[in-house]
Amino acid sequence: MGGATWFEADGTKRGKWSEEEDQKLVAYIDEYGIGDWRFVPHRTGLLRCGKSCRLRWFNYLRPEVKKGKLTPREEQDIVNFHSVFGNRWAVIAQYMPGRSDNDIKNHWNSCLKKRLKRNGIDPMTHQPIINLAVKTPSFNTDCGSSSSLTAGPSSSSSSLSGSARLLNKIATSISSRQQGVERIKDIMSDPRITCINGQAKELEESKKDHGKILASSDDQEDDFLMWDEEKVRRFMEEIGVMDLETNGVY
DNA sequence: AAGTGAAGCAACCGCGGCGTT
DNA sequence: CAACGCCGCGGTTGCTTCACT
Numbered sequence: 001m002g003g004a005t006w007f008e009a010d011g012t013k014r015g016k017w018s019e020e021e022d023q024k025l026v027a028y029i030d031e032y033g034i035g036d037w038r039f040v041p042h043r044t045g046l047l048r049c050g051k052s053c054r055l056r057w058f059n060y061l062r063p064e065v066k067k068g069k070l071t072p073r074e075e076q077d078i079v080n081f082h083s084v085f086g087n088r089w090a091v092i093a094q095y096m097p098g099r100s101d102n103d104i105k106n107h108w109n110s111c112l113k114k115r116l117k118r119n120g121i122d123p124m125t126h127q128p129i130i131n132l133a134v135k136t137p138s139f140n141t142d143c144g145s146s147s148s149l150t151a152g153p154s155s156s157s158s159s160l161s162g163s164a165r166l167l168n169k170i171a172t173s174i175s176s177r178q179q180g181v182e183r184i185k186d187i188m189s190d191p192r193i194t195c196i197n198g199q200a201k202e203l204e205e206s207k208k209d210h211g212k213i214l215a216s217s218d219d220q221e222d223d224f225l226m227w228d229e230e231k232v233r234r235f236m237e238e239i240g241v242m243d244l245e246t247n248g249v250y
Numbered sequence: 251a252a253g254t255g256a257a258g259c260a261a262c263c264g265c266g267g268c269g270t271t
Numbered sequence: 272c273a274a275c276g277c278c279g280c281g282g283t284t285g286c287t288t289c290a291c292t
Contacts, residue, residue, distance in 0.1 A: 038276095
């Protein structure tokens, strides 16, 4: 997709959006705001379905949307969030201002997933892949990124940092949908899980500013290898994972 | 310079949730 | 309470661009 445009039997236009169409949609949203997408095509004169208009707006035309490449920090955040939320891209996007769920999903599927696999990490569970011979401890640099993602490959989880183990445990619990929130509680209450590197205060500052855990993205250019345990713990509390059981999510 | 495969990206499809009737 | 329609989400497709040989 993404190539030529074509028309359905009912006259609806499909395929790539033209600049003129973009301008019409932007002008409409500017004037009327986001409302009932059903009526957008009629009011704008666009030959698109409402669904297509909505997609175009949220993924591309919104002024908040960042159009550049994802930064190494953002890539790391995606991996971290994915370890908590799994493939719930819309939820992840909420914690990454300026990035649409489609952006995140695309980047994960086309780049990050493969990168994790190559580095001996199961992209679904975020656990090290056992019996996989991975030689290079450093992260490679596909997709133009120079970041190093997650813990390096290891045939044994014992070499992972405490936070990596914690995230892996959480991811396993959530991804499998088999163990429920009690498992997460067990993990969180594990006395071995402690704040090691003392970055909790930084999180506190971040939360004050944005109310979101990722607020610290911009002021730690080089420190994005892994969230520490306290960060994860606070984040889980903040997003209400501890209450999921009562909400019947799992 | 041409061919080929991988990566990046935009958009469509189908399904489930939710609100309305 | 069931039926219906709309919206949002995740999965997937396919075109374009880039990098390598």
